[in-house]
Amino acid sequence: MRVLLIKTSSLGDVIHTLPALTDAARAIPGIQFDWVVEEGFAEIPTWHPAVARVIPVALRRWRKNLLQTWKSGEWATFKQRLREGHYDLVIDAQGLLKSALLTRYVNAPVAGLDRASAREPLASRCYDRPCAVAWGQHAVERVRQLFAQALGYPLPQSVGDYGLDRGAMAGEAAAEPYVLFLHGTTWASKHWPEADWRALAEHLDSRGLAVRLPWGSEVEQARAERIAAGLQHASVLPKLNLRGVAAVIAGARACVAVDTGLGHLAAALDVPSISLYGPTLPLKVGAYGRGQVHLCATGPLAGGGDRHQPCFDGLDAARVAPELDRLLASLESH
Numbered sequence: 001m002r003v004l005l006i007k008t009s010s011l012g013d014v015i016h017t018l019p020a021l022t023d024a025a026r027a028i029p030g031i032q033f034d035w036v037v038e039e040g041f042a043e044i045p046t047w048h049p050a051v052a053r054v055i056p057v058a059l060r061r062w063r064k065n066l067l068q069t070w071k072s073g074e075w076a077t078f079k080q081r082l083r084e085g086h087y088d089l090v091i092d093a094q095g096l097l098k099s100a101l102l103t104r105y106v107n108a109p110v111a112g113l114d115r116a117s118a119r120e121p122l123a124s125r126c127y128d129r130p131c132a133v134a135w136g137q138h139a140v141e142r143v144r145q146l147f148a149q150a151l152g153y154p155l156p157q158s159v160g161d162y163g164l165d166r167g168a169m170a171g172e173a174a175a176e177p178y179v180l181f182l183h184g185t186t187w188a189s190k191h192w193p194e195a196d197w198r199a200l201a202e203h204l205d206s207r208g209l210a211v212r213l214p215w216g217s218e219v220e221q222a223r224a225e226r227i228a229a230g231l232q233h234a235s236v237l238p239k240l241n242l243r244g245v246a247a248v249i250a251g252a253r254a255c256v257a258v259d260t261g262l263g264h265l266a267a268a269l270d271v272p273s274i275s276l277y278g279p280t281l282p283l284k285v286g287a288y289g290r291g292q293v294h295l296c297a298t299g300p301l302a303g304g305g306d307r308h309q310p311c312f313d314g315l316d317a318a319r320v321a322p323e324l325d326r327l328l329a330s331l332e333s334h
Contacts, residue, residue, distance in 0.1 A: 002052075004089070004108065006091070006103065008038045008057055014037060015162070016264065018044075018164070020140075021048050021051065022160070023144055023147060027148075037056065043243055055082065089150065091150050092127065100120075100122075109129060112129075114132050117134070133149070138283065140160050144156075174251050179211050180271075181212070182257035195317075196320070197223075200317045211228070212234075212237055212252070213235070224236045245262060250271065255272075256276070258276050272330075273292055274295060276295055277295065280305065
């Protein structure tokens with residue numbers, strides 16, 4: 001059976017789709033997926049054994065210059081790649097109008113979330129098989145339920161398995177165990193105060209524990225350098241691509257992360273992590289997997305979804321440090 005999957009973005013949402021692929025591969029031996037995904041995340045589907053082909057799409061880039069996209073032939077080439085595939089089913093796991101419209105270029109029945117379940121209800125009008133999936137659940141579980149309904153197999157009751165090989169992703173073992181600080185994120189309100197990152201780094205440094213800090217922009221690089229400045233056991237990593245960051249995450253002893261796509265990648269790789277939540281709550285979109293610790297702010301804005309106002313009241317380094325110590329101690333005992 002060959003299925004076209006449409007889940008274009010974002011990083012966390014793409015990662016949250018992986019357990020559904022594992023479920024399907026176990027329920028339907030031989031099933032293969034082609035995956036339509038934003039070009040910036042196109043490497044992630046290749047890490048899962050059930051994915052046969054990745055079809056990159058550049059909706060974010062194309063919509064900035066529609067005329068150039070048309071002239072360049074990129075859009076025509078993309079549509080041709082969709083049409084040349086012979087699929088038994090299309091699953092739109094995005095639930096948006098922009099993703100639903102892409103299904104129109106494929107000659108196969110389309111499954112997706114029904115009107116009451118999709119983020120954009122109008123998208124459901126493009127589906128031949130609308131599926132009802134209740135809100136109020138973690139995103140991973142919602143996608144798993146969508147796949148089970150669309151493909152007709154019983155939903156597994158076990159915790160979702162991302163299907164990634166941590167050992168293969170990590171490569172050679174690091175010279176010393178390290179804790180990875182995933183400090184970069186998009187919303188201004190999701191940034192944990194830099195002073196707390198620094199205090200946590202100092203705490204680990206005093207124990208002789210290594211800290212590594214990746215970065216993806218000049219702003220993040222400067223912050224990482226300030227956090228690590230003068231600490232014997234803390235270091236800023238060189239600029240890495242997504243595969244490189246994944247390898248560093250896979251090789252980490254543990255991670256401390258804000259609510260960011262890389263935090264979800266750490267969970268997908270079964271890296272024990274402490275995730276810090278200010279404006280968001282972990283119930284529906286938290287790091288999902290084994291060894292995940294969720295710490296939430298307690299202030300009046302906590303969990304309110306504001307993208308701009310800082311809201312990490314009650315979640316400082318003094319609270320996080322003992323939790324991290326306990327997590328690391330539990331790893332030593334295994």
